[in-house]
Amino acid sequence: xxxxxxxxxxxxxxxxxxxxxxxxxxxxxxxxxxxxxxxxxxxxxxxxxxxxxxxxxxxxxxxxxxxxxxxxxxxxxxxxxxxxxxxxxxxxxxxxxxxxxxxxxxxxxxxxxxxxxxxxxxxxxxxxxxxxxxxxxxxxxxxxxxxxxxxxxxxxxxxxxxxxxxxxxxxxxxxxxxxxxxxxxxxxxxxxxxxxxxxxxxxxxxxxxxxxxxxxxxxxxxxxxxxxxxxxxxxxxxxxxxxxxxxxxxxxxxxxxxxxxxxxxxxxxxxxxxxxxxxxxxxxxxx
Amino acid sequence: xxxxxxxxxxxxxxxxxxxxxxxxxxxxxxxxxxxxxxxxxxxxxxxxxxxxxxxxxxxxxxxxxxxxxxxxxxxxxxxxxxxxxxxxxxxxxxxxxxxxxxxxxxxxxxxxxxxxxxxxxxxxxxxxxxxxxxxxxxxxxxxxxxxxxxxxxxxxxxxxxxxxxxxxxxxxxxxxxxxxxxxxxxxxxxxxxxxxxxxxxxxxxxxxxxxxxxxxxxxxxxxxxxxxxxxxxxxxxxxxxxxxxxxxxxxxxxxxx
Amino acid sequence: xxxxxxxxxxxxxxxxxxxxxxxxxxxxxxxxxxxxxxxxxxxxxxxxxxxxxxxxxxxxxxxxxxxxxxxxxxxxxxxxxxxxxxxxxxxxxxxxxxxxxxxxxxxxxxxxxxxxxxxxxxxxxxxxxxxxxxxxxxxxxxxxxxxxxxxxxxxxxxxxxxxxxxxxxxxxxxxxxxxxxxxxxxxxxxxxxxxxxxxxxxxxxxxxxxxxxxxxxxxxxxxxxxxxxxxxxxxxxxxxxxxxxxxxxxxxxxxxxxxxxxxxxxxxxxxxxxxxxxxxxxxxxxxxxxxxxxxxxxxxxxxxxxxxxxxxxxx
Numbered sequence: 001x002x003x004x005x006x007x008x009x010x011x012x013x014x015x016x017x018x019x020x021x022x023x024x025x026x027x028x029x030x031x032x033x034x035x036x037x038x039x040x041x042x043x044x045x046x047x048x049x050x051x052x053x054x055x056x057x058x059x060x061x062x063x064x065x066x067x068x069x070x071x072x073x074x075x076x077x078x079x080x081x082x083x084x085x086x087x088x089x090x091x092x093x094x095x096x097x098x099x100x101x102x103x104x105x106x107x108x109x110x111x112x113x114x115x116x117x118x119x120x121x122x123x124x125x126x127x128x129x130x131x132x133x134x135x136x137x138x139x140x141x142x143x144x145x146x147x148x149x150x151x152x153x154x155x156x157x158x159x160x161x162x163x164x165x166x167x168x169x170x171x172x173x174x175x176x177x178x179x180x181x182x183x184x185x186x187x188x189x190x191x192x193x194x195x196x197x198x199x200x201x202x203x204x205x206x207x208x209x210x211x212x213x214x215x216x217x218x219x220x221x222x223x224x225x226x227x228x229x230x231x232x233x234x235x236x237x238x239x240x241x242x243x244x245x246x247x248x249x250x251x252x253x254x255x256x257x258x259x260x261x262x263x264x265x266x267x268x269x270x271x272x273x274x275x276x277x278x279x280x281x282x283x284x285x286x287x
Numbered sequence: 288x289x290x291x292x293x294x295x296x297x298x299x300x301x302x303x304x305x306x307x308x309x310x311x312x313x314x315x316x317x318x319x320x321x322x323x324x325x326x327x328x329x330x331x332x333x334x335x336x337x338x339x340x341x342x343x344x345x346x347x348x349x350x351x352x353x354x355x356x357x358x359x360x361x362x363x364x365x366x367x368x369x370x371x372x373x374x375x376x377x378x379x380x381x382x383x384x385x386x387x388x389x390x391x392x393x394x395x396x397x398x399x400x401x402x403x404x405x406x407x408x409x410x411x412x413x414x415x416x417x418x419x420x421x422x423x424x425x426x427x428x429x430x431x432x433x434x435x436x437x438x439x440x441x442x443x444x445x446x447x448x449x450x451x452x453x454x455x456x457x458x459x460x461x462x463x464x465x466x467x468x469x470x471x472x473x474x475x476x477x478x479x480x481x482x483x484x485x486x487x488x489x490x491x492x493x494x495x496x497x498x499x500x501x502x503x504x505x506x507x508x509x510x511x512x513x514x515x516x517x518x519x520x521x522x523x524x525x526x527x528x529x530x531x532x533x534x535x536x537x538x539x540x541x542x543x544x
Numbered sequence: 545x546x547x548x549x550x551x552x553x554x555x556x557x558x559x560x561x562x563x564x565x566x567x568x569x570x571x572x573x574x575x576x577x578x579x580x581x582x583x584x585x586x587x588x589x590x591x592x593x594x595x596x597x598x599x600x601x602x603x604x605x606x607x608x609x610x611x612x613x614x615x616x617x618x619x620x621x622x623x624x625x626x627x628x629x630x631x632x633x634x635x636x637x638x639x640x641x642x643x644x645x646x647x648x649x650x651x652x653x654x655x656x657x658x659x660x661x662x663x664x665x666x667x668x669x670x671x672x673x674x675x676x677x678x679x680x681x682x683x684x685x686x687x688x689x690x691x692x693x694x695x696x697x698x699x700x701x702x703x704x705x706x707x708x709x710x711x712x713x714x715x716x717x718x719x720x721x722x723x724x725x726x727x728x729x730x731x732x733x734x735x736x737x738x739x740x741x742x743x744x745x746x747x748x749x750x751x752x753x754x755x756x757x758x759x760x761x762x763x764x765x766x767x768x769x770x771x772x773x774x775x776x777x778x779x780x781x782x783x784x785x786x787x788x789x790x791x792x793x794x795x796x797x798x799x800x801x802x803x804x805x806x807x808x809x810x811x812x813x814x815x816x817x818x819x820x821x822x823x824x825x826x827x828x829x830x831x832x833x834x835x836x837x838x839x840x841x842x843x844x845x846x847x848x849x850x851x852x853x854x855x856x857x858x859x
Contacts, residue, residue: 094438112442118435121539122457134453135443163539319640321616396706404677404701488682488700489691496682496702503683504845505615505636 041217043071044105044186046091051100053086059244060086063100066238066247068219070105075222075230077275078240079283084223085191087245091221092189104187111185113193117172119164119179125151126160129179136183150178154208170201174208181212188213190222194229206232207260227279231255231271232262239275241282248282251275324508329515332508339490339497344516346493347478350406351520354413355474359467362418366425366463367451380426387419391477395484404485409493412481417470424466428459461540464532471524475517494520569602570766574625574753575617576608580795581724582785582808583751584627586649586825589788590777599769607795610681610705618754619643625755625770630748630836631685631845634855638846642757645833645856647771647826649751649778651817653742655686656722660714661735668739669694676715679703684719688843689746723811728803748836749828760857768859771826778825782812827858 046068053061061083068074078084089095090102092110104110111132119128126147127134133143151160154174164172173193180188190209194202210233213220224230230237231253239249253271255262262268306326313325320328333340365383369376395412402408432455440450482495492500494513501509536543576584587605590596596603606623608614615633618626619641633643657671657678665671671678672690677699680687691697703719710718711734720726726736741747753774760767781788785808793801819829834852841849 092442094442112439114435114439116435118433118439120436120454120457122460131453132443135440135445135449165539165541319619321636321639321641322620396704396709399709400712404699484702484704486702488680488687488702489697491699492682499611499681499702500683502611502613503632503681504685505632505639505641507639 041071042109042184042186043217043219044108045070045103046105046187046219046221047103048087048091049100049103051087051090051097051102053083053090053095053097054244062244062246064240064245064247065100068221071217071219072236073213073220073222073234074236074238075224075234076238076240077224077227077230077279078245079242079279080225081243082240082282083243083245084240087240088189088191088221088223091187107186109183109185110187110189111180111183113176113180113188113190115192115195117164117169117176119172119175121164124161124163125156125167125175125178128164128175129182132179132183146182147178150182151175153181153212154178168201170197170205173197173205177205177209177212181216184216185218188218188220190220190224192224195225202226202229203260209233210258227272227275228263231268231275237271237275239278239282242284249275249278251278321505321507324511328508329511332506333512333515336509336512339492340512340516343492343494343497343513344520346406346491347409347475347482347495347517348520348523350409350481350493351413351474351478352524353406354410354478355417355471355524357410357414358417358421358470358474361414362421362466362470363425363463365418366422367429367455369422369426370429370455371447371451376426383419383422386415391416391480392483395481398481399485402485405487408485409478409481409495412485413474413477416477416480417474420466420469420473421463422466424462424469425459428462429455431462432458460535461532461542464528464536467528468525468532471528472521474524475521479517569597569600570763571602571604572624572766572770573604573606575606575612575614575623575627577612577614577627577629578608579798580605580607580792581799582789582792582804582811583649583654583721583724585781585785585788585792585808586774586778588777588792589781590773592788592791593777593780595773595776595780596770599773601766601770601773603770610703615641615643615754618756621756621759624759625753628752628754629685629750630752630833631840633752633754634837634840634846634850637850637855638848643754644757644760644854645749645752645754645828646760646767646859647753647774648749648828649753649826650749650811650814651820652740652814653747653750654721654723654740654811654814655684655742655750656720656726656738656740657717658710658720658726658729658736658738659717661737662714663717663737665717665737665739668741668744671717671739672696672698674698674717676717677701677713679709679716679718681719685748685840685843685845686741686744686746688845689839690741690744692843693744693746721811723807723814724799727806727810728799731800731803731806746839747832749832753826764859771859775825778815781808782815782825785809823858828856830856 048064048066050063050065051061052059052063064087066074066087076084076087086095090097092112093102120131123131126144129150130143130147133146148157148160151157154177156171156174156178159167159171164175167175177193194205197205206229222230222233235253237251237253238247240246241248251271251274255267256265310325310327313323369379391412394415398408398411402411436454436458440454445453479495479498482493483499486493486496488496488500494517497513498510501507501513533543574587580588591603591605608627614626615628615636617623618628619636628643630645630648633645636643657668659665659671663676665674668690672694673696679701681703687697687700707725707729710716711729720738722738722740726738729736755767786805789801789804789808793799793804816825820827830852833855837846837849837852840846
């Protein structure tokens with residue numbers, strides 16, 4: 001519920017505490033060393049045990065087991081149709097597995113971020129972000145205040161009264177992110193949230209997401225097409241084969257540094273190459 | 288203000304050109320007045336009887352507005368009800384569409400028997416004609432809510448009432464306004480037809496009776512004047528709906544941006 | 545070919561032409577302003593007896609209804625003949641429709657107001673100044689006349705030709721033909737009191753057969769033949785209406801045969817008058833037209849008094 005004490009925020013290489021603004025749009029990157037605020041923060045564990053799903057008689061996912069520790073960040077990659085979206089939706093309770101079960105730790109406050117922003121076009125950004133609180137019965141004053149704070153956290157504090165039509169695609173996604181975070185979720189599920197945006201905006205939003213995760217300590221499960229994004233954000237990447245999907249590879253991601261500089265490190269490139277090979281192999285094989 | 292002028296300018300120019308052409312045609316071809324009066328004759332007919340005609344227009348306008356208002360409320364309420372139940376939709380919707388098909392002139396005498404002479408039968412007539420477009424557009428709008436948004440509301444465990452007022456109705460608003468625009472014009476037709484069988488005569492005559500009397504007396508110029516005034520009523524109602532639509536949709540809907 | 549044969553052939557052409565013309569009857573239409581009822585008895589009788597055919601005419605009778613715009617139809621040439629009310633004829637003449645009256649069925653106007661027998665009114669004036677609503681066709685000239693004459697206007701409601709609304713409301717007064725609706729109602733057991741509007745001093749010709757002025761100028765002979773046949777038809781109908789009523793009843797299921805027989809008798813005093821006995825059924829008096837013109841001008845229904853001589857003819 002409350003922000004973490006600044007002592008928990010790890011120091012960056014340049015000596016300034018990471019997360020502090022260096023300029024209008026850049027923030028000090030945070031290193032992976034002592035990144036995880038284990039034991040602190042609000043994340044809960046997520047277990048997908050032997051979950052399986054089919055549609056219209058055809059299997060989409062074979063038995064998948066996936067475990068996320070509290071405050072973990074895991075990414076799932078795979079070719080189109082491998083069932084990764086279905087996996088995410090089962091994790092969030094939008095779909096029921098045919099076999100196996102889903103276990104979420106307490107308190108289970110789950111938020112979703114979809115590929116489309118899914119904003120109500122007739123509401124301002126503020127009222128959109130406040131929506132989950134409104135539907136949960138929170139009073140007007142409090143919910144607007146919390147929504148404002150959430151929008152500030154995604155750098156949209158000056159656009160609270162704008163309607164979605166007046167915002168760019170990237171800004172709309174940020175509003176969606178703010179809305180997902182306004183309820184202070186313990187588990188954040190993301191389904192290719194930045195897939196429709198251009199590369200620059202995508203990287204900016206990845207940075208913001210990374211930082212929000214680090215500061216809040218929530219557990220995050222990200223489904224993405226982009227291996228680079230998966231390596232950039234997650235501590236562990238799971239590769240699924242072509243549909244019906246099964247796990248082809250699980251790889252822990254350790255990088256010398258987290259943040260924009262990470263992309264140019266050799267470690268980063270190596271992770272990407274290995275994962276790409278696994279992805280290609282899994283995509284080539286018939287299920 | 289400039290925007291208003293920009294919106295009104297072109298249609299007024301077209302209307303002006305039509306009227307000019309019409310009057311020139313009348314001057315050169317000289318058709319008998321009982322057959323085709325010119326705009327000048329029609330204006331003269333209006334001016335020489337303006338108080339009576341304006342009073343008639345007021346009566347018809349009030350009846351049409353009342354019928355329209357009732358149709359707007361009932362149509363949107365019924366549409367919302369049908370949207371909530373597949374069963375009701377299948378049972379009631381086909382019957383409601385019958386409302387459109389029954390010719391009003393056949394129904395109107397029945398309305399007199401049920402509601403009596405004067406305003407009530409006229410309002411009922413206007414309401415019947417205007418109801419279905421509102422009902423259909425409401426139902427359609429509510430059924431066309433973005434499934435992604437619906438899923439989101441389900442995720443937040445929104446209650447039924449919240450889903451209707453916060454998602455369904457705003458989402459359906461553009462469609463409902465379209466239905467209301469259509470209903471506005473139809474309500475005037477319904478009012479005039481209702482007046483044919485139930486309107487008072489003499490000094491308390493609404494436009495429908497003015498039209499019938501003028502037809503019988505071969506006062507075609509007066510017929511056109513009265514018909515023109517009923518069109519004005521239609522425009523006014525339509526304008527009110529359009530203004531409300533603009534107010535409601537202006538910040539977010541492509542049609543009003 | 546020899547010249548004699550040529551002469552014979554050439555000579556026979558006019559003969560053939562004449563015989564073709566004489567053989568083929570003139571086709572005309574007459575538009576009624578109401579549904580078939582005894583008020584049009586003479587027309588149906590003339591048809592049944594072949595009077596029109598005797599004058600080399602083939603007449604198509606077009607049924608009317610409430611609101612049929614007969615004066616305009618005749619003025620515009622959609623039909624050759626039409627039944628109109630005298631005041632309608634003068635009105636459309638002033639508006640550029642050149643109609644001319646050629647025959648007047650009703651010498652006394654049968655238009656009346658009827659009330660339920662229990663209604664306390666005893667005179668036309670009491671009906672007009674009473675509290676109950678009065679159902680009239682919008683645009684009827686007598687409304688203005690009665691309002692001016694008796695000072696005041698009752699609550700007017702539209703009359704569309706149905707008897708059901710009258711039967712349902714005991715306070716209602718309704719426009720009718722003295723010889724038609726009351727008869728049907730009494731047959732159904734509903735007693736009524738009938739007050740002819742003509743008694744108030746407003747007595748225009750009714751059931752007037754009108755033609756377009758241009759048509760009259762071009763086909764004067766045809767019109768003359770039509771009127772002759774029509775007159776004979778009316779004579780036959782007045783003499784023995786029961787012979788022709790079955791034919792009319794077949795065309796109008798809303799009125800029973802018995803009612804038609806009673807109506808035919810009841811309408812006789814409206815059709816025959818001293819004037820017709822002197823000059824023939826259907827003939828018209830210029831003084832009546834002049835008086836109507838004056839009354840309508842006083843009421844503001846006409847801008848100017850028309851020239852009575854131009855308005856009608858007794859062909």
